[in-house]
Amino acid sequence: MTLTEVVFEVDREDYELCRFTSDHPETRIVYRVVGSPDEGSLRGLYTAVAGGDIATGLVKRMQASDRYDEVEVASLTPYAVVVRTETGKAKARGEPATLLADAFGRDTIVEPFVFQKGRLRIKLVSPRRLETRDVVERLQSLKKEAGWSEFRVVRVGSFDPVELAYRLRRVLSLQQEELVRLAVLMGYYETPKRCNLEDIARRLGLSVSPVHKKLKEVEHLLIHAYLDPTSVPVQHSAPRRAPRTSRIPTAGAMREVTLLLKKQEYEAIAFTAKYKNTRVIFHPLHDTEEGAQTLFIVVARAPEYQEFLKDFAESPRVKKFEVLAEDPDHVSLLALTEFSPRSRALAEIHGGANPLAELFATFGRDTYLKPVVVEAGAAILKVVVTRRVSDEDLIQRFESLCRETKWDEYEVLGVRDVSLESTLVGSGKGEEITARQEEVLRIAHALGYYRTPRECTLEDISNTLGISTNAVHKNLTAAEQKILQNYLGTQ
């Protein structure tokens, strides 16, 4: 079942935040909806990575704007200001956040909006297959209602959580990664090659044979991991070990902490552990007085996801849920979950407290959890914070939080600065492998081309596919290069 990722930009002069970021290109503003106090109204949080006079100027501008009914400074640090806004039902009707749900469906995951350099970038993931033409038509009608003068589609493409989960996982050891990174930098994987094995061996002070052998191992490992992610174990390169030097985040950066979690008491984790070809994506929406709204997309065949629905309905964390969409390959749910002290105690008895409230309380109200992908019994959580502390501090605090929340099987995978280009749950694709390249790769893999020793030749593959050996070689080389570069890009 394919999900679709859509990225588009709006460039509109009368969005004051577009103008503001145009005037201050070093600033980035992230906006997300955090509540709907009255049905149809919007409560939003704007985090502007800007301090001092720039922050003051921004707050003034927002205060003067007629877009909001209320503006309030939630917090201020020397490098970021967080502004809370309330927009009543009447004004909210015309806001992109409201219109997107109408245009793409309530079960669409919408990432926080990003204002930067005069543009508003919006990213969403739909649990249905959308063609570019379909997306453009929806955006055209949105454009009229929202009053945009122009928009630009940046990307419409498939979003495969399996591929994503692979790309998030570290499957190479640090030594293997250093070797392949060097080979890439020296141009070994370019066409034509800029160096040969001897050059790499000379650089490393090794002989050619071990370098050749190690590179082959790495290539085969990455290809195995790409084609069958669950077959390759994860390398935990720096779990629970502090870096030697405490890196301080770069100015203007938000930080993303990635956690791997396996806790069988969580229904999504247990479900995907039992059914290996399933995925659950859940996206926290906002708090209500009753609890937290969360969107779940369960990617599974109908008999299996019925089992998930049954377990889900019996969970002490879930107050109620609504099925938004259902088809043979997936079901989308909107759930209300609780994390009041009462339900936390209840959840403790049954296993697994709701940790979201703890995370946000510790790191600030503008902290947010990106959509969580659960696959093969593990959840990958990405938490974005604006706190300007070292990696060491951040990791230490997350580990402490995980222990207090009684997550006994967790791993802090890493911390990175979040740029504008980072996308939904890390799905910022490099170059995509084409359908043809993937077909040739899968056939080659199935015939044993990537085993050591090889179990087939290029000619065997070309005979199977009915194409020339030259074409086989070109497709395989291109696919291998993209897999390598995309993997290195995520690490």
Place this chain on the structure above:
Amino acid sequence: MSGEAPGMDKEFSILIVDDEEEVLDALEFTLKRAKTFRCRIQKAANPQDALPLLAKEEFDLVLADYRMPNMTGVELLRRVKEKHPRTVRALITGYSDVEIAMEAMEHAKIHYYVQKPWNNEELRLTVYEALKRDWQA
């Protein structure tokens, strides 16, 4: 993880100014329990008591409530800025009025603004960031 946190080798001086005794005690209690920094705390129940302390000492951090008798926290922090420009200035307020935040940002050039009720862990994290001054690098 080995060794102490970087902030533990130095004792930071913090002045807290609030006209509510319970708040002063709660802030002191919260900050003293920090695991990432050590601090010596002085408390003042009003700006008039704070001014002589500020005359004698340059604190690493001054944490002031907004609404206090005879002088607001913003005015106090503005004076801190004049006398000790390197002291980190933080305003705590129970009021959500954006005008207060604007006044504090423009007149006192505050570094931190924290709304009540605060989360203890977040407050400790904020103070730790403030004291480390990494944002000045």
